[in-house]
Amino acid sequence: MSEPLRIAVIGAGPAGIYAADILKKAVREAGGEVYIDLFEQLPAPYGLVRYGVAPDHPRIKGIISALREVLEAGVVRLFGNVRFGDDITVADLERLYHGVIFATGATKDAPLDIPGVELPGSYGAADFVSWYDGHPDVPREWPLEAKEIAVIGNGNVALDVARMLVKHPEDLMPTEVPGNVVAGLEASPVTDVHVFGRRGPLGVKFTPLELRELGELRDVDMIVHDEDFGVDPDEETAKQNKQILVISRVLDQWRQREVGQASRRLHLHFWSRPDAVLGDGRVEALRVERTRPTPDGLEGTGEFREFPVQAVYRAVGYFSSPLPGVPFDERRGVIPNEAGRVMDGIRPLPGMYATGWIKRGPVGLIGHTKSDAKETIEQLLGDSNSWWSPEPFDQDAVPRLLAERGVEWTDIDGWIRLDQHEMALGEPHGRARVKVVPRDEMVKISRDER
Structure with a gap:
């Protein structure tokens, strides 16, 4: 042409x-x-x-x-x-x-079609991620009022959400986490975060790196349950995959750990399919059905369990x-x-x-x-x-x-200007950057109109 x-x-x-x-x-x-x-x-x-x-x-x-x-x-x-x-x-x-x-x-969050999912206290993980990452188009405050929290999903986003909920906020200070997020996390009364996946421990979708990082959290006990292991008849075949083998070894190490001394706990529940969010006017519990492997995938066992929680985060994919x-x-x-x-x-x-x-x-x-x-x-x-x-x-x-x-x-030069401004905000505190959150402030800095 x-x-x-x-x-x-x-x-x-x-x-x-x-x-x-x-x-x-x-x-x-x-x-x-x-x-x-x-x-x-x-x-x-x-x-x-x-x-x-x-x-x-x-x-x-x-x-x-x-x-x-x-x-x-x-x-x-x-x-x-x-x-x-x-x-x-x-x-x-x-x-x-x-x-x-x-x-x-x-x-956006992919939908999760179970009863009670719209109750107050039930949230989409994508919205929470946008909040803690300082997205300019979400509210500056997040309702962190629950002591016990359920996270539904077994992918990397579910682990990110669980980690951010249970991690002590002072351990986030070297990062670019915005100030309003730190303030919100500091006020959180959380003691227990439960992560639920419908598959077994070798059918998870998160990566070994994500999983290993959970075990490095300060003052957080990792809780796994022996009943979730040794259930899958294809376990040995699955372990021929190097990534699954690493995940298996990490989980086995956690099973041997002594727990009970930390102020916060992160529980991993496998073979647990969400059935309903329960509550009278707001979230009070999550009901799950135990699952088991079949030659064609999974099936429900008819055994239901209820976990008292005051908040539920669904991390079942984006849309x-x-x-x-x-x-x-x-x-x-x-x-x-x-x-x-x-x-x-x-x-x-x-x-x-x-x-x-x-x-x-x-x-x-x-x-x-x-x-x-x-x-x-x-x-x-x-x-x-x-x-x-x-x-x-x-x-x-x-x-x-x-x-x-x-x-x-805004243009490329404006982004460079905003980038330098955020890094300058972080420098006195030994941080990589402090992210600017309000959209109008981002625009003014980018366009050099302050």
């Missing part, structure tokens, strides 16, 4: 940034030129790496360094604090770009939100697509693509995100005959449009 390729990416988390990087390299290797604009509804980039990873996981946060290199390379523009569907629409994109890649991820003007599969929580091409029934929609969790659902780690983006970019570059036909190139068209609509957008 004679003019440079222009692509919009909706979402500046890992999926969107990796897609931009892969597209940039592919077009340049082919001798072409490309302009890529990233649109992000938050004032800061990085999505769930910034707002979905617990603050005491600095190793995972290191991913930001690689993402930042892409943003600062000069080819990709960032338009933060821009809401798709309100501040910019599909019609706008079709007028300004050859195509769009949707990479909006998944930020994406629909985007205005874009097809959406309400059942699966994804944009319907074939290898990244957005589909309207059996018909691909020209110029529209998807990558990341909005494409495949909320599964997989960073490695999956990269391979996922590569597949989508291959489809996009192979579809040159069906790209949109935008207006003549104008570098200032998007800033002018946003300015006309009164949008206070």
Whole structure:
């Protein structure tokens, strides 16, 4: 093509940034030129790496360094604090770009259809994660009033939530945890956190690293129950998987530990399927049904147990939100697509693509995100005959449009300014950073309007 390729990416988390990087390299290797604009509804980039990873996981946060290199390379523009569907629409994109890649991820909790799940004191894990990660669009306070808490789920998010609930807040101080979160955790009366999974101890979805970190918590007893072990007839076969073998060894070590001296306890319950949240006006207990393995999976045993708790957190997965003007599969929580091409029934929609969790659902780690983006970019570059036909190139068209609509957008320089400000806040206290939480304050710092 004679003019440079222009692509919009909706979402500046890992999926969107990796897609931009892969597209940039592919077009340049082919001798072409490309302009890529990233649109992000938050004032800061990085999505769930910034707002979905617990603050005491600095190793995972290191991913930001690689993402930042892409943003600062000069080819990709960032338009933060821009809401798709309100501040910019599909019609706008079709007028300004050859195509769009949707990479909006998944930020809501997947539903858990059991009685009582809507009682006061029952929460979605995603909302709690957003609170302790300082998301600007959630309330600054969180009701931490329960002594006994249930966490439903056996994935990494469930363990993050359990760890944050039971960990002593002073042990979070070296991290970037916001001040309002520390204050909330300091007031928590929690003594016991119970984590429930419907599978056995070798069928969990969390990683060995996540599990091992639980056992390192100060003044927290790890409680596991002998009745949950030796139940699965396929146990020895499962242990041939190296990751499962490590998990098994960690759990076996905990079974040998002496407990009873710590002020807080974290209980892991396996073979326990949530049946109902109980309470008269608010959460008072969680009822679970014991499960057992079958050749085809799991079945209930008919044995029910009740655990007195005053709060329940469901961590059974994430779910994406629909985007205005874009097809959406309400059942699966994804944009319907074939290898990244957005589909309207059996018909691909020209110029529209998807990558990341909005494409495949909320599964997989960073490695999956990269391979996922590569597949989508291959489809996009192979579809040159069906790209949109935008207006003549104008570098200032998007800033002018946003300015006309009164949008206070943030850019790469603004993110660097906010990043430096947060690190400066943390420096006197020996902390990596102190995260700025209010959206308006983030925008003012980014736009140098304080």
